[in-house]
Amino acid sequence: MMGAIVGDIVGSVYEWHNIKTKDFPLFRDDCFFTDDTVMTCAVAEAVMNGGRFGSWIFSDNREPYNSYGNGSAMRVSPCAWIMDCGFCARTGMWPSNGRARVQLSAEVTHNHPEGVKGAMATADAIRNAISLGGDSDTLAAITGSIAEAAYGIPDWIKDKAYSYLDExxxxxxxxWKKFISKD
Incomplete structure (x- = not known):
């Protein structure tokens, strides 16, 4: 989850000012967290204790808009932390509870099959994502969540990203840290 937040913060200043290089500082004074961080934390909150976002996810009144954009993949990283990866490794299939949670987190706004697939597929990388141009904060949030699982995050990067967040x-x-350490 922190990987998504790091990516969001680092990419925040490049979303409207795209760059096509991998040679840039990760953190600048004008970096900030965006809705990508807020939505990722909202999914974590819903997973932990069914906050208002959770109520919206499970509500009969939610109104998705058939999007297949990248928002569903951007916010899904908390779901990956609670999935039974051993089950995936043994069977090659997603555990039913993990798949359902990922799908619910996507369908709130991205209920198009491609939007759900994007969330399912997201369960030095951040620089590559930002250098592609486009929606830099979201691309970096998606990439950061994958990179965290594969490589971890150096403490200095975690600490720096944490300093940009509000209380x-x-x-x-x-x-969240306490919640996932219970297992």
């Missing part, structure tokens, strides 16, 4: 988001991260 409510820091609170979600503290509670």
């Amino acid at each position: 409510p988001l820091k609170d979600v991260l503290r509670r």
